[in-house]
Amino acid sequence: MSADQHKEPCYVDARRLLCPLPVIRAQDAVAKLSTGDRLVVTSTDPGAKADIPAWCRINGHEVLDIVEQDNEIIITVQVNHEQ
């Protein structure tokens, strides 16, 4: 476990937003975070399940967790700017 995992994650509320806005909100938040920081995005667009992981893959960030509950999709991302 890295020390960064003890740091409070950054939360992004992307509920009610349709694609690609959840990705844009995640992208803009990640730009302000450092490698090792975590981002938690909450979305109601089912497309976010595919798009946020796709955005993470092409930009080198890691999806730690995807949880679906009460029509919400909660995606946790670990930021990696080192590539």
Place this chain on the structure above:
Amino acid sequence: MKQQRKAVALISGGLDSMLAVKVIQEQGIHVEGINFFTGFCVEGHTHAVRKKHQDKQKRNNALWVAEQLGIKLHIVDVVEEYKDILLNPAHGYGKNVNPCLDCKTFMVKKAVQWIKEHNFDFIITGEVVGQRPMSQRRETMPVVAKESGGNDLLVRPLSAKQLPETLPEREGWLDREKLYDFSGRTRKPQMALAAKFGFKDYAQPAGGCCMLTDENYAIKLQDMWHNRPSRDYELDDIIMLKMGRHFRLAPHLKLIIGREEGENRFMQGYKNQFMSIYPTSHPGALCLVDGEFKSDEERDQALALVARYSQGKNDPQVKLVIRQSTGEEQEYSISPMLPDDINKDWLI
């Protein structure tokens, strides 16, 4: 050591921009993608809201294309800036409310700004001479290059041999002979090139990737403009134009009635922005009220119409609640509207 040249590509998610990137990558150029979100982009899973479309692929095509090509994609929110392009297009509209020429110029201009900020060398697009009636004509493609400030930094790899030589070609960063001379509306050359590159799965949306080229959407947008004091709009306005059935009962009153469960669920999120109506005695559609009731008759007309879209449509009475955006609720009982009483002119 030879300097690694870098290009940014306008990525729509369609085949042409995908091919344009691949052609340039083949020449050893580092390419990254940029995708502009105007609010009017057609995306497969905008329709994911609707349950009937749930068998369709739920992916953002621009992201998918970037991943296939192994490039980074920068998605830029231009919703606010884009309003001026849509409301005041210097070159006018196309067949619907599509300001294609101004739109392309705007996007290339944004890309020019982006390459300066990120130290990239040039811009590529998937444009093809003669492919589209407004922005991709032989006469208008130089207009885009000039008015955007892209000038000879703007490379269209699929039609490069039909166009004047660009700086990357003159400087030897690109071999003009390895670029293409596609023109016209036929898609055959693109399909052949896709096959050559081994691309089997790609999006080819009819009419491009913009809702503004869609006739039904354009009618709803024009109705909104016509019935408001100003043509200005917010993102929520243009999203709502994609949702539900729209009934214009009066200039000051429009009903948006959900077509199915997915839309009803999505529209629930707008209950604190709009007055809403929903049946309580029977399952049925959620209605958002854009405007106000100026009389009890208008209110009852709206209630009866919403009752028509409930499972109580054949019952003598349906109970419904009118909920104000502030949360106050009042219940009513009404006879559902008969099909013959629905004025065909109401449906936008």
